[in-house]
Amino acid sequence: MNLPSSTPTPTPTPTSVTSTSSPSDMATNSTERCQDCGSLDSWVIHTTRLRGQLRFFCTHCLLKNHPASFCPSCFVFYDSSPPHPSRRITCSNAKCQSFTHIQCAGEANSPPYLCPPCRNPDSFSFFRPIVGPDGVRSIDKSLSEAFFCAAKIAASSMNKAVSAARCDAERRCREAALAKKRAREALEDVVTLDSKEKTRSVIPKLKEASIEISRDQKPKLIHASNGSVKETESSATIKNNGGSTEKQSTIVPMAKVKQEGDVSR
Secondary structure (H helix, E strand, O other): OEOOOOOOOOOOOOOOOOOOOOHHHHHHHOOOOOOOOOOOOOOOOEEEEEOOEEEEEOHHHHHHHOHHHEOOOOOOEOOOOOOOHHHEEEOOOOOOOOEEEHHHHHHHHOOOOOOHHHHOOOOOOOOOOEEOOOOOEEOOHHHHHHHHHHHHHHHHHHHHHHHHHHHHHHHHHHHHHHHHHHHHHHHHHHHHHHHHHHHHHHHHHHHHHHHHHHHHOOOOOOOOOOOOOOEEEEEEEEEOOOOOEEEEEEEEEHHHHHHHHHHHO
């Protein structure tokens, strides 16, 4: 299988438009560059999430950074279910800890076991395309299996990232709804307290107004029909020596009023 050229074709830009970014910065931020080895000639860059961050890896670096997700010999993807301990052997390299099938390890399964990448850390590569005499790159079956395994790892990683983002979004929505409810309840409490304060300030004014009205009103004579003695207050206008008039309240016994009425008869 022949591979297309991985060198991106530069897009022509108008001469009037200038860019302030340097070529090195553009290469660093480009998704066509592996963030581990820095290669720009890796044909395909896989997008994955590693340690909570979005990363871009070539096929070799992706497999190297996920050693426990596949068998380094047959490139079987484990997903979240690695083989049983009785059917696997763990690499003795503390930085690797990859799981290899016992049948894939062959004669090298005796401890301490080293997986193929750890045996030749300087020269080993999971994905190194074959370059023909004419410069055309191609891959064989083993390289296609490695590439397919890397694609599965990247897809599984992004699916987990999507699930985590969905759970986080749902949690934030619940928190926002709860905060909105609390804010509405707090606003209702403020309105209630404000109405109570207004009521408290109005009551004294009403009492003062009622007292002033009662002072301005003249008292009325009350006649008892059953002959009981009651006293009423009446107002009389008298003229003093200075000629001015003033009101004088007198207390008239009800019994005396009744006697005077009988005498007149």
